[in-house]
Amino acid sequence: MTNNALNEIPKAYNPSSTEAKWYKYWLEKKYFHSEPNKSKNPYTIVIPPPNITGVLHMGHILNNTIQDIYIRLKRMQGNNACWVPGTDHASIATETKVIAHLKELGISKYEIGRDEFLKHCWEWREKYGGIIIQQLKKLGVSCDWDRIRFTLDDDYYKAVLKAFVQLYNEGYIYRGYRMVNWCPASKSAISDEEVDYKTVNGKLYYFRYPLKDSDEYIVVATTRPETMLGDTGVAVNPDDERYKKFIDKKVILPLVNREIPVFADEYVDKEFGTGAVKVTPAHDVNDYEMGIRHKLEIINIFNEDASFNNNVPEEFRGLDRFNARKKVIQKLDEARLLAKTEDYQNKVGYSQRGGVPIEPYLSEQWFMKMDELAKPALDVVKEGKIKFHPSHWVKTYEHWMSNIKDWCISRQLWWGHRIPVWYCIGDDHCKLECKQPIVSVETPAECQHCGSKNLKQDEDVLDTWASSWLWAYDVFRDEKEQQYYYPTDLLVTAPDIIFFWVARMIIAGLHFKNNIPFRDVYFTSVIRDEVGRKMSKSLGNSPDPLDVIEEYGADALRFTVIYLAPLGQDVLFSVDKCEIGRNFANKIWNAGRFLMMNAQNIPVNKSLADKHSDFSDEWIISRFNHTLIDFTRAMDNYEINNATKIIYAFVWNDFCDWYIELAKNRLYSSSDEVKSALLTRALSLFGEMLKMIHPFMPFISEELWHLIEKRKDGESISVSHFPAADKNRINPSAEHEMEFVQEIITAIRNIRGEMNIPPSKLITAHLKSAEVKSYQADYIKKLAKVDELVISADVKKPKASASAVIKDCEIYIPLEGLIDLEAEKQRLQKEIIRLEGALAGIDKKLSNEKFVQNANPDVVKKERLKRDDWQTQLEKLQENLNSLN
């Protein structure tokens, strides 16, 4: 016991005053720091690095709480736990933010140039990039902060380039002029995964394209009228009778007056639109493929910002695509070439970052060949070397990995890992020989071929995910550390980045390290608001976790989120649900407070720990060990939500509702030695219980752990030994005795409640049984508020009494003058009906010969025993009911 004046322990737990104190203590003592240590098993997690543009939201809370729970648990279980934190430079997201920031200052990215712009980016990162990390600390996460990493740290940067160079040399990386998803807002290519498809209510426009030297038309349908300025063909299905006669003829493209061919291609769906398709090879993926097949001219009509370039008639030049659309429609209408328009719903790809519709756009980009790299990554998941939780994500993963396309890894941005490729633009005489670019981690001094020092580096940077895919091992400082910590144990992440990140980390790990990056992947739930909408800034339904922590405490928030989040299902969250966690914390607090208040007068004495115990002590220890077994199984299976419920039920129901209530009997009426022995045991168990709670609620458990016993400097529950289940302490006979007591107490309470007997009124009860021991009777008297308890095998039912039957024990409560006979009759009647129903069901089952023959004999035996029990109970209830008449 510490010297704290216990009278000053507040009635309610106050999180704000304890959280900062303990977090500071933990960091000072470096409990979260890990160094390789051959004598201990590592347990490693790398954080999914939040973007430096991010602020903490509820998703982070869930995700990081789960990681912290496992890291803290494993640390307490004796592993060398290492949780590496860090942040992601988030190329496109950050660049967008910085551009917007500079725009407010009237500065343009292009005017100040690359170097100056990058300075602004770093400044921005210094200023805002650490916010989310500071916020995370409020949650109590036990990251090894000495290991914090940033994806643009010098050595990490180099590692990313090294990976690029290696893949290039192995032939997996190539450059090509291809159609990519182009984001006109950020003027950069983006990957397929960065495109979100939204359903848009648009129109389908039907245009007449006049045939050359004829007064006939072909009518084509389109949702993108403006692209007609880049049309270089009209396609029809080869089997379409309507159009056979037009194949290989020419049409005159309106507004442009270009002669373009009509050709046949299987791709065209006869049923859709008019069955004739305008073909714009430069601005549509399918058109591009047809263009290649039929050797059509490919005319790019857009600038990088999707405004029209000089390849269109003068009046359209410089227009943005939306105004151009209006103008094209208007002009065609004026020329009576607009046949009709109809409403049409289609899906438009939007840039995840730019928020504008993407354009299929032809440009020079770097790609990574994926099929060969993906194969082993598919296998390790199929074979279960990496396990997904919940496992159904395996199918999604398999589907994607078996249909994987080449990855566009270049971005036309400046903030990021600049592609380590140099082109010789040197002396005129060598131009022909130096077509091969120089690919190198270090900046080359001169051209390998001609010696020219006039080299120009590729302007583009790598896709962010082409850096974070190395996160699982390049966060570690050197080869030796990687040997020790890699593969990591657990990855906790949201399922929406399964392709962006999870799959690519597996690919990278297998390719570069020849080993899986992690053994288990926990896919978190999606946090939604109370009515099931995704949390978003624009809806304003996303609570600020820091406010929630302020109001309810970090422990309450952590516990509540996990309590509400079953594996693999969405969570409907609202701030007031944090009452679950807050109330639970308060319950724990007060249980501790109760024990400590009693220990003020009766000091604990460890030499008495094994003395003067009774069945209730044995029972609670037995229950605790059951709980540990269930808890461990749940955690092993990543049923973390189930684990919270197991803890909650033990603490609240077993420990508080029963054990402490029973303990009061002895605390108020025994010798000091008995009291001391009891308190010693209770506080010891409470301490073990706190350890079980600690990974979930680190602050309150640490605070109480220090309050219940004087700890040495440097001691902490966070590095204490997690209790291991001891099967020898499971005690069926104590559990039996306890259950019997609980059932009798509950039955008497039920009668009291139903008969409206005030709690203050002490009553007499008769138990017809030889089984009830005197020590059990004491508890029954206290908890059921009975002052006179008559126990005998030949108790006669007193008249005008309420009754109940527990196993073969009959309970009578004489209530002369008080009893409402009608109420008691109804109560019994209800119970009888219930039992009769149950009995009828089981009789039917037992009289079915097929059941008796086919079912497992144990099941049949159990059913028979049950039937007899119920039969006895029913008869007794019936007698009691009759005696009231």
Added chain:
RNA sequence: GGGUUCUUAGCUCAGUUGGUUAGAGCGUCUGCUUGACGUGCAGAAGGUCAUAGGUUCGAAUCCUAUAGAACCCACCA
């Protein structure tokens, strides 16, 4: 169009390989200043497990179909 998941009490969800009278929390109702806690205690009400078939001695659980919901992938110019 393809795939995944889901549908159990008013609400949010448990329910392990089929075998107790289908459970919990919140909410509701009744009672309680019981010497840890009203952020609490005791008691109660409330469900033909989405629907229809099937397999089985036995189905909330397995199979099929239907309806509804969510998400993912691919796409129709």
